[in-house]
Amino acid sequence: MLMNNALQHNVASVAPGDVPAILEMRGISQIFPGVKALDNVSISLYPGKVTALIGENGAGKSTLVKILTGIYRPNEGEILVDGKVTTFANAQAAIDAGVTAIHQETVLFDELTVAENIFLGHAPRTRFRTIDWALMNSRAKALLVSLESNIDPTIRLKDLSIAQRHLVAISRALSIEARIVIMDEPTAALSRKEIDDLFRIVEGLKAQGKAILFISHKFDELYEIADNFAVFRDGRAVGHGNLKATPQDEIVRLMVGRDVENAFPKVDVAIGGPVLQVEKYCHQTEFRDISLTLRKGEILGIYGLIGAGRSELCQSLFGITKPLSGKLSLDGREIAINSPLDAIRAGIVYVPEERGRHGLALPMPIYQNMTLPSLGRTSRKGFLKAANEFALARKYAERLDLRAAALSVPVGTLSGGNQQKVVIGKWLATMPKVIILDEPTKGIDIGSKAAVHGFISELAAEGLSIIMISSELPEIIGMSDRVLVMKEGLSAGLFERKDLTPEALVRAATGNA
């Protein structure tokens, strides 16, 4: 294994007589304005071996994947394929070098057919160099059948469910005669049986001598399928070695940098009476029969795989989408929420998962983002008053310990953690009763994560009621008073704090037999 210059946690080395690596990355650095996403990282991938890439959100894993697939070009460092220095000038070059990736959110084409999605860019040709649709369809069918799926290759992608789309993405990766396969959280929306099928395929790929980079934070799966591991933290490679010979605590310590206990400062709060009551909320295509009760000062976690319908439920509670049926009561009074404005007036606010896409207008200044829902209070008779806006923004910037050059700089220049603070500050300024947080620490560095968690606890102590969607087990177990688990749009169980174990939650979320 190659050495890197960070802490050497060479816990157990790979078996002697090593086959040379198919792909090596040496000293890779990736710098964006304001943040160093990768700092002098090295990693090697070996034929016939699965390397697990482990790290918290924001550790640099997706940046590494983008470099490997030719989307980004690294600022420093080099990539070697079969020992030869190679540059991936663009995505096609990476594909030609034999790199293929299955992404977390399927990056495919809704309006094209399943077969075309699988073969786009490398469709089989007739002898006239035209695309051979018949052959493409039959090859697609064969691939899908090998994954034990009966999806019809001639239907459009947009008619498939999330799990089905995943299978199409995997088929696409298989259709390229790839030598290096990157799998980025591929089991996020799959059932146990589908995961077993996937692992069978992975074993098959290993037998064919392909090198696999497997990104996941589900340790039970990693220990099942991976040979080696590499741990990233804050953009650095902090450890690597043989996975099966390394105990899980060791890995977690490398990931987090300290004991897990302290990262989730749960403060015991006196929980009051019910504030929000949701009864049998149903949506056309996204969730059905969800009921929950949220109490004052409580943190209710919502856990589930990607695509379970958690965000969709909360967006419905906030008025972004209309429910098909169901009742909502706040402080005992029945209310109807048909738009975000209704929700805000009622005192329910929503901090979205994608803060860049849904939470902030990135080119606009910090203070304008912060005052957006509160313009009624800062303006006079509809006219903007800059002094009031700056005062409001300053108050919450200080309260959240925001780091920025000035309140008038575009919020897009801030780091992920600080952007999140702006979003939270924006909503706190509306004096809400219920605050819904959707993956509040996604893509945030460790330091800011702990600060956000501490802050959430403070809010609960002040009497706010909090719903927190999270995919990270340590976070949800550490922070929640109760946890609602969702699976494929349905409720899969409500757990009290004393019953919160990783096993119980995962079992409910994946529907293990």
Add this chain to the structure above:
Amino acid sequence: MPRLLRKRETLLFIIIAVMIAAFSTRADGFATPGNLSGIFNDTSILIILALAQMTVILTKSIDLSVAANLAFTGMAIAMLNATYPGLPLVVLILAAILIGACLGAINGFLVWALEIPPIVVTLGTLTIYRGMAFVLSGGEWVNAHQMTPTFLNVPRTVVMGMPILSWAAVIIVALIYVVLKYTQFGRSTYAAGGNPTAAVYAGIDVGWTKFLAFVLSGALAGLASYLWVSRYAVAYVDIANGFELDSVAACVIGGISIAGGVGSVLGTVLGALFLGVIKNALPVIGISPFTQMAISGTVIILAVVFNARRERNRGRIILRDKAAAEIPAEVAA
């Protein structure tokens, strides 16, 4: 069968058929093969321009300069024909296609290399190209008597029951169909417009695809320019004024999404024919041709409503029973 009925193209076809039937009750002879092929002949140029526009719209762009391109190129070759009557027609047609392609390439270059939004680029080039037509011609017209007989007669010559003008449209329809369905470039237009991010991940060069789409659009406009000046036997600065919007209308009616990535050749052709039938029917059934614009406008609005209904984003389908049923099939050989 139900899936076929719900398809946009079938619906459009039925509507056109119903319209023709309705018009023929008011005007005898409307639905005769002779009249219908006459309508097709009249609509041929719009079909070609609509297909040009379709290719561009697929890539999430728009080309407002097609008509101005047609005007300049048409003027150029008409003047060439008048000044050098000895030049073979083939050379003139090739020159038209080449000039049109160059004008298209200018659009494509600005969109690709400078990443200026297509609507802004073609807004600018639309006035520039038409102005250039004026400068080239000095404001003069090129009239029928200045054009050579070959120049004028070839599109009118009837071959196997249809004028060559109609055949030109048929050939272009077939050509564009093959290009869009069977070539890498064609599939790339759908991908680049449907999901630009995913297209990049799939190794497709989105900017280059847009460039090629504009070049193709320009080339088709060039071909159409010869057909126009020959058919109407005149070339002046204002020819085809407003036709760029007609080409967009034909696409919209045919189900092409303005957001890119969606649409079929058949739909575009039907959209153009729809407009053509209306245009031809009005004088025949006794409605003042002055109503044509209002009718076009209403039709476009209705078409957009239909398009939007089809595209309404269903969000993620999470509930399993709402997703497409997997078809139990025999294992593929």
Add this chain to the structure above:
Amino acid sequence: MSTVVSTPSEKRVIPDRLGTPFKRIMASWEVLLFGVAVLIFIFNSLASPYFLDAWNLSDATFNFTEKAMIAFAMALLVISGEIDLSVAAIIALASTAMGAAAQAGIGAPGLVAIGVGVGLLCGMFNGFLVSVMKLPSIVVTIGTMSLFRGISYIVLGDQAYGGYPEDFAFFGQGYVVWVFSFEFVLFVVVAILFAILLHATNFGRQVYTIGNNDFAARFSGIPVERVKFILFMLTGVMSGVAAVCLTSRLGSTRPSIAQGWELEVVTMVVLGGVSILGGSGKIGGVVIAAFVMGLVTFGLGLLNVPGIVMSIFIGLLLIITIAIPIIARRIKAMSSK
């Protein structure tokens, strides 16, 4: 057991703004455009002896005042991420309505009400289609463009309306004081009103946010559909106002009135620094762009350049002014590598 990062006593002070106001202003599009305007002014005064005459310059303003008033409303619409290509057709329809009313003997105040009223109704129709039916504005307004002008054609055919009452001519031909025409004064007033609306009110802030990030605006409780509906109404009203001025100036109405104006208005908006993608732009820029386009057309007119050649210059101006900052940024990025 909390591990909060900073201690309470250490307070971080973040300044409100960076840099000096001077630097911020100098680096803007509006200054670039103003420079272009000055250059054109100088060039024109050197090129023709008739240019620097007060009354001639006043005549020149008629070239752009009507379009500019529409451009202000259009600018807000484009900033919000939409577009309205039917503005010229609205002028035609409003003008036709006024002509018909004039035939029926209605006096000037009534005519103004009808013209602006028709504009408002057309704007509401557009707004309904885009906001309520959620249709894409570019193709919808291509449709309404044909529909509105088509109605004018149905009413008028190839005829024209004339016979407007005498006092009606004031709007398009009258002067308020010295060389300043009613149209020019109206243009100034409208410019100020729109500048206040866009830059100093909550509504303007909402428009910018919608254009920058439609989702984030919605997720922040902004009534996106309602704002867009109002913007289409405004565009319709301003088209109606422009129709009053133009009809009054020409003294007659044909269905082909203001043909092609929609593209000139959009050109004015984009030249004024408003991004066609939405989210940015200032009224000041549109004002300068109006002057630039007016100066160019007027100056070229003095040199007897035909109208259609003038539009080559406008087209070139549009592309070059958009391209220059992009090329400059590329050069800067390449040299800093």
